[in-house]
Amino acid sequence: MALALSFHREKNLPQAEELYRAVLSLVPNHADANHNLGAIAVECGQFLAAVPFFQAALQANPKNRQYWVSLVDALMQARENELAANILEDARRAGLAPAAVGEMVERLVNTAVHAAWQSKPVQGRLPPQSQIREITRLFDEQRFEEVLTLGRKMTRQYPQCAMGWKSLSAALMRLDRSDEAIEPMRRALALHPGDVDMLSNYGLARSVKGDMVQAEVLLRCAVRHAPKFKQGWFNLAIVMRAQARLQDAEKAYLSCMDAGGEESRALLNLAILLGEMNRFTEAEARARRSIELEPTQAQAHVSLGMLLKDQGRLPEAMEVLRHALEVDPKDQAAHSCLLFVSNCIPDMDPLVRYAAYQRFNEHFGKPYRGHWRSHTNVREPGRRLRVGYVAPVFRTHACRPFLMPLLEHHSHDRVELFAYSGLYELEDDVTDHYRTLFEHWIDTRQMSDDELADRIRADGIDILVDIAGQTKGHRLGAFARKPAPVSLHWLDSGYTTGLTAIDYYLTDAVTVPPGYERLFSETPWRLPHTALVYRANPDAGEVSELPALAQGCVTFGSLTRAVRLNERVIRAWAELLKRVPHSRLELNSGNFSQANEQEQWWQRFEALGIARERVVMGFDSPPWNVLRRIDIALDCFPQNSGTTLMESLYMGLPFVSLAGTPSMGTLGASVLAAVGRPEWIAHSEAEYVDKLVALASDLPRLADVRRRLRLQMQTSALMDEPGFARDVEDAYDQMFARWCATSQ
Numbered sequence: 001m002a003l004a005l006s007f008h009r010e011k012n013l014p015q016a017e018e019l020y021r022a023v024l025s026l027v028p029n030h031a032d033a034n035h036n037l038g039a040i041a042v043e044c045g046q047f048l049a050a051v052p053f054f055q056a057a058l059q060a061n062p063k064n065r066q067y068w069v070s071l072v073d074a075l076m077q078a079r080e081n082e083l084a085a086n087i088l089e090d091a092r093r094a095g096l097a098p099a100a101v102g103e104m105v106e107r108l109v110n111t112a113v114h115a116a117w118q119s120k121p122v123q124g125r126l127p128p129q130s131q132i133r134e135i136t137r138l139f140d141e142q143r144f145e146e147v148l149t150l151g152r153k154m155t156r157q158y159p160q161c162a163m164g165w166k167s168l169s170a171a172l173m174r175l176d177r178s179d180e181a182i183e184p185m186r187r188a189l190a191l192h193p194g195d196v197d198m199l200s201n202y203g204l205a206r207s208v209k210g211d212m213v214q215a216e217v218l219l220r221c222a223v224r225h226a227p228k229f230k231q232g233w234f235n236l237a238i239v240m241r242a243q244a245r246l247q248d249a250e251k252a253y254l255s256c257m258d259a260g261g262e263e264s265r266a267l268l269n270l271a272i273l274l275g276e277m278n279r280f281t282e283a284e285a286r287a288r289r290s291i292e293l294e295p296t297q298a299q300a301h302v303s304l305g306m307l308l309k310d311q312g313r314l315p316e317a318m319e320v321l322r323h324a325l326e327v328d329p330k331d332q333a334a335h336s337c338l339l340f341v342s343n344c345i346p347d348m349d350p351l352v353r354y355a356a357y358q359r360f361n362e363h364f365g366k367p368y369r370g371h372w373r374s375h376t377n378v379r380e381p382g383r384r385l386r387v388g389y390v391a392p393v394f395r396t397h398a399c400r401p402f403l404m405p406l407l408e409h410h411s412h413d414r415v416e417l418f419a420y421s422g423l424y425e426l427e428d429d430v431t432d433h434y435r436t437l438f439e440h441w442i443d444t445r446q447m448s449d450d451e452l453a454d455r456i457r458a459d460g461i462d463i464l465v466d467i468a469g470q471t472k473g474h475r476l477g478a479f480a481r482k483p484a485p486v487s488l489h490w491l492d493s494g495y496t497t498g499l500t501a502i503d504y505y506l507t508d509a510v511t512v513p514p515g516y517e518r519l520f521s522e523t524p525w526r527l528p529h530t531a532l533v534y535r536a537n538p539d540a541g542e543v544s545e546l547p548a549l550a551q552g553c554v555t556f557g558s559l560t561r562a563v564r565l566n567e568r569v570i571r572a573w574a575e576l577l578k579r580v581p582h583s584r585l586e587l588n589s590g591n592f593s594q595a596n597e598q599e600q601w602w603q604r605f606e607a608l609g610i611a612r613e614r615v616v617m618g619f620d621s622p623p624w625n626v627l628r629r630i631d632i633a634l635d636c637f638p639q640n641s642g643t644t645l646m647e648s649l650y651m652g653l654p655f656v657s658l659a660g661t662p663s664m665g666t667l668g669a670s671v672l673a674a675v676g677r678p679e680w681i682a683h684s685e686a687e688y689v690d691k692l693v694a695l696a697s698d699l700p701r702l703a704d705v706r707r708r709l710r711l712q713m714q715t716s717a718l719m720d721e722p723g724f725a726r727d728v729e730d731a732y733d734q735m736f737a738r739w740c741a742t743s744q
Helices: 002-009 013-026 031-043 047-060 065-077 081-093 098-118 129-140 144-157 162-174 178-191 196-208 212-225 230-242 246-260 264-276 280-293 298-310 314-327 332-342 350-364 366-371 400-409 429-437 449-458 547-551 567-579 595-606 624-628 643-650 667-675 685-696 699-714 721-740
Strands: 385-391 415-421 440-443 463-466 486-489 504-508 523-527 555-558 584-588 615-618 632-634 655-658
Touching: 002 013, 002 031, 013 031, 031 047, 031 065, 047 065, 065 081, 065 098, 081 098, 081 212, 098 212, 129 144, 129 162, 144 162, 144 178, 162 178, 162 196, 178 196, 196 212, 196 230, 212 230, 230 246, 230 264, 246 264, 264 280, 264 298, 280 298, 280 595, 298 314, 298 332, 314 332, 332 350, 350 366, 385 400, 385 721, 400 429, 400 721, 415 429, 415 449, 463 721, 486 721, 504 721, 523 721, 547 555, 547 699, 555 567, 567 584, 567 595, 567 685, 595 615, 632 643, 632 655, 632 685, 643 655, 643 667, 643 699, 655 667, 655 685, 685 699
Parallel strands: 385 415, 385 463, 415 440, 463 486, 486 504, 504 523, 555 584, 555 632, 584 615
Antiparallel strands: none
C-alpha cells in the first residue's frame, strides 16, 4: 500500500493501479485501496467506472467524509445528477459536514439551472379559457376537492398542458396529500422546467419526504432564476432550517423579506430560528414585530413566551402565554408551553399547576371520550404483547441515553415492538440504529390524530407508550382517542400529561411517593428500583482529578437551561458563593452563549452581591471538558435538571437535590436514591445550601467522592440496563393482565 501511494503521488497511475489491486487481492474490503482505484479512474476520465470502487470504500467505512465526496463528485462529472443528489442525501444523513453538502449542492444547482433554462416549455394543446377561469376561481375559493376533479379532467384531455398538472398538485398539497402531489409536480416540471412556482412547490414537497438535497436544488434553481421570488426564499429557509444549517436559513429569511417586505409569517419564523441560535434579544424583537403586524396570531405570542422563558424571564413568559390562550383557547402549543413554564415557577401551588393540566384535558381529551370504541385484543395474560412507542423523534436527542437501553434489552419473546415515529426533525445515523430495534416502523408525519389512532388500533397494539408528554411534536391527540386497551406515559416531559385517557404514569416510589396520586391524571405505576436507566456516552472519557486541588478554589457548575434559574435558585446560589470563600460558578449551556444574555445574568447576580468575575458563562458542546473543570454540580428547583445530572455524576461530580413536588421536582432525588446517595437529598432551601457548603468544605473527601462515583453509578440500578428492561416488561404484563380482568 505504501508503494502504491508513492507511485500514485508520482502520477505513475498504471503501476499504482497494479499495486492497489494487489492489496485488494489480499484484503478485498480495503477501504483506501478501493477509494484510490476509484480516484485513478476519475483522473483517467472514467467516471462511471470509478463508482463501484467508491461504493466499496464506503461499505468498508461509511464515516469517511472523503469517500462520500468522491462518489458524488464522480456521479456529477458523469452527468448523473439525479443519482448524485440521491447519494448526497445519503451522505448528509450519514453525517457529511453541512459545508461539504452545501458546496456540492451548489454544483448541482449550476448544472440544473443550465439544463432548466436551456429547455423550452412544451407547447401542447391548451384547454379553453373558460376551463382555465373555472379552475382558477375554484382554487381562489379554496374548493380544493372540486379543483381535483377538474384538474384530473384537464390532465386527461390536455396532458401536454402544464397548468392541469400544476393545479392538480397544488390542490393535493392544500389537502395535505403531499405524497400524491409528487407525480403531478414531476409532470408539470417536465413540461415547463423553468416554472419557478413549480420548482418551489416541488422542492417543499420533496423536503416533506426527507429528500433535502433534491429540495434544496429545486428551490435554489427557483430563486436563482427569480431573485425576488418571496415564496421561494421562504421555502428555502424552511429546508435549510430542517438541515440545521441555521446561518443559511437566516440568509434565506432575510432574502424573503428583502423580496417582499416585512411579513408576519417570515418574521415569526426568523424569530424562532434566532432563538435556536441562542440570539434571544434579536429573536424577541422579531417576534414582537410579527405581533405588531398580526396581533391575533397565537403562534407568535407562543413563540415570544418561549423566547422570554429562554432568557429566564418567567413571569413575563407566563403572561404572554396566557395571552396566547386568550387569542386562541384551542391552541395546543400554547397550552403545552404554558404547562412547561408553570413547572418552573417556584411559588405556584401544585394543585393550581395541576388544574392547568386538567384544563388541557377539558379541551383536548374529554371531547373524544364519547367516541371511544371497545378493543378486540385477545384477553390472554402472559402472551406476547404488541407494544407501540410513540415519539416525535427517534434520532440524536436527549431521550436517547434512556430509551435506547430499554429498546436494546427488550425480550422479543415477550414483546413485539412498533415505532410510531413523528420525525419532525431529520433522520440521522441514530435513527438507522433505532430502526433495527423495532419489528415495525410507522412514519406518522402525514397522519392526522384520527388516522394515527386508527392505525394503532388496526395494528392491534396492546400497550401504547407515550414518550413525549407535553413536549414539542407530541401526539397526545391520538392517545385521547383511546386506540389501545392499555396506555402509559414515560420519560420525556417528566410529569403528567393531563389526559385521563392515558392509564398509567411509569415512575418509582421516590419520584412519586404514595399520597401524591391526586397530582396525576394517570395512575402512577411504580417500578421496583428506578424510573429510568442511563447509558453513558462513550465519548465522555475518564474522570479528572478534583480541579479545586490545583486551583485552590471550588468551582460550582450547572449545564442547565435558563428556564430553571428562577429567582429562588439564583438567591440560593448567591448565598452558596458567599458562604464558600473564593468559590466561583460556571453556567454552561446555549442560553448563556451570547454577550447580551450574559450581561442580563451578571446583573442579576450583582444585585445579590456577587461580583461578575465569580460567574463564568459560555457554551461548550460536548460538555465533558466543562465537567472536568467543575468540582460540584448544582441542581435546580422546583424543576430539577435532567440529563445533565446523570452526566455530572458519571464524570464524578456530586450534586445536592432539593426534593419538591412530584415529579419534575423529585427527579434529582430519584437519581440520588438509585445511585445510593440519599444523603445528598435536601428538603428545604436552607438544607440545600448547607449540604453544598459541607461538600465544598472537605476537599480530600470531595476528591475521594470524585474517584469513586462513576463505579458506584455503574454498579447501581441506574445503569442496570437488563434489569430495568425486565422491570418494565413485568409492568407491561401486569398492566395488561389487569385490563384482561376487567369486564368486556
